[in-house]
Amino acid sequence: MLSALLVVVVAAAPAVRVRTETRPMMGTTVTVTLVGGTPEKAREGFDAAFGAFERVNQVMNEWRPDSELSAVNRKAGDGEWVTVPEDLCAALRRGVQGAEQTGGLFDPTWAALRGMWRFGTDLTPALPDAAELKKRCALISYKDLEFAPAADGGAPGCGVRLKRAGMQLGLGGLAKGWGVDEAVKKLRGQGFKDFFVQAGGDFYAAGKKAGRPWKVGIRDPRGEPDSVFAVLEVSDAAFSTSGDYENFFVLEGKRYHHIIDPRMCYPATASRSATVLAPSAVDAEVLTKSVFILGGQEGLALAEKHGASAVVVTGDNQVLVSPRLEKRLKRLKPPSP
Template structure:
């Protein structure tokens, strides 16, 4: 994606509608778009397409998400990935080629992000409960023991044998930060192969955008992380690309004035600091998924630098003071947030 292909429209906030994506008005001759939604991979997955192809498109997209979930979920005991995790410290486990390739992709992204993206983060699961009635901050020694199990560089992949080995019991691979992006890439390719070129697929905080909506770019709202769910401060006009946002405002609790959120730094075992939200725009949905998390963890200066060094990637980060930082292709956005608190 050329850096010039991202068109930015700035919107000043005054009670505008709360949507992650913004509906284009229906003009004369514009086909009617409809949205179909299903709950897959513990998230609402939505497909927006022209009405005549909605049923076909939904069947294609949802079947792909179900297939990815059946192979790559770390929570379902029957998946090949769960077998890798059960075998930690004992033996290498065979995995399908698609899963092997995605694990290798995750390891490569880990290297380029200084370990901010780490597919072995899942050893931290259970330390933090952001949905509890009275959430607690785990003790330092408990966090320290879990962090010792997190290190993507220790994962052993044998391509010739088609196996993956975790050398220490208690290590766990979790692909929650990359699998939805992978499913989006697969789904987009499948739709285009069937001649469906105008679509939007939404998976939690990420979207894949194909073609246009009635001849106009898709308009994606950038949420104010300290506003209400109805607040956004800008829109991105996009076509044939993916956009992914991670933020500290979805699952969190506050203790003694400190916000603890669900995006954990795998190097410390604690919530990342310094960035309220990170948005990544790139044609590669798998990369967008992983990078939006990694940039939250890397911080503003390093995060913008890492994103700018990646060909075809644009990024927007909002820091703890509410200031907006972007790569060059998104430089038209405002530099200060309207809600600094």
Template structure:
């Protein structure tokens, strides 16, 4: 993943999203700006702040990164000491006490599973493992292996006790993976830190999960462009956002090819196989968590069912790019 700089254009190429900073040259020099990029959650994270004090912006960005690093330690499936790893080890055997943060995001994840009829599902972890997306060696599992993994997949295998804040899996093969929502959640928390530090205008971008805080200097909103992954430099559509988020899920982010066929990391938890037919889904919503979860859900559901879901949720915007070249925009 590479950041490239053009006049007034910062591009996050592989995510398919970039934001256009349409700045007035006579005015942008009067607005102190601070931007920092780090690697978090296995992707690039960039935080930009625009305000009246560089020192305040630097401190706010540092605090926002610290919060995102904390969240990564909690939700990482690769860190054997993370809370999620502990739940995956024990919840198939007994009830496991969870922090309020993990419990609430698990509850929210189950909500997205319900409204998408299981298309979004954090219990997809066993399938991610057999397809090799949690290790370097990718492989195509046989039918028996997929069916065996599917036994542990399904959000109804998660039993939550809100009084005790406990999590239990009803199937010993069940494991959870917050990869389809944790980045959006982290972006929201980073935005909250910026706001608490007095930042009114800025961007938090974690691997294409973006929250646009306030507006771009000299403009009424941030202009976010969605790039056509088939035609670099060409826009599919742009979104004007103020205090809103946007996220893109695509089959060009993480994949492998065998025999000329592409296998995406976005796996249908109902069939156990990588999704086909769609290249990318972009969702603009009130929160990065919502945009992240819904972009994954709609990608898995496909055009017809995905649009029906979108129409049932107030205030979101959706852009779908299909493998046949068809572009669907809602509303």
């Protein structure tokens, strides 16, 4: 999957070594860039960072039948508490918090829709069956993800359950951001100050590169995959982008894509892309899709309400920017029509 944001390379000073390693993980590509350090130190950093992603992939990947998240899904509606590890418990609680922050636009129980909307170049474009979609849509409710009361002296982790049969958890809207944040913790713990971590459209830029802030390009939603319409300077912050150009099909002249508005379970139409800058990658990822769904000034207001900033390309191709980003954003051209 092509990332929505592209790193704009800045030449490093000759005395500073920049090392980059990329691995396919979590249904996308994960890239870690380290500035400075010995080869041995860099190897330790890479192993620690990718190890953090491997842990997230094992615990939070609903597509893996052996993941702890899949164990919760298999028990949906049977009334049993499923004990999950501490990190998954924390991620699920963060998912509920994100749902509350966004009025349900972000919802970790979205996966009841899995398989209803299908995107792929090898598939014939088709809309889902309306009756089945309505049935599945009614199963989306973060309020029916329940947590067991804490037991004194109990084992680490927590008990969780899905209240109704047919409900399913999906953490695709925060797992990559969670992995980025965990990798950042590992790298900081090893003494790295200048680095860049990317998982698909979720990023964290730490410190600087060649003495200057990292620069990233915001993809032109209707341009070529490597075309950007603006460049943003970032340092010690996370950012995430969602766009309607990654997974989509066109049917009878209308674009249908993978960013689903859970209120009606159809692709959102208010935006072409949304980029959110926030203190953590999870914060950015949770907010981005909700900003995309709302679009316009309402989307910007949601980001700003929760201490983030945003750049939105609206459905009618207007570019809206949070005031805090105006001086850090360099516009190269208007987005393609």
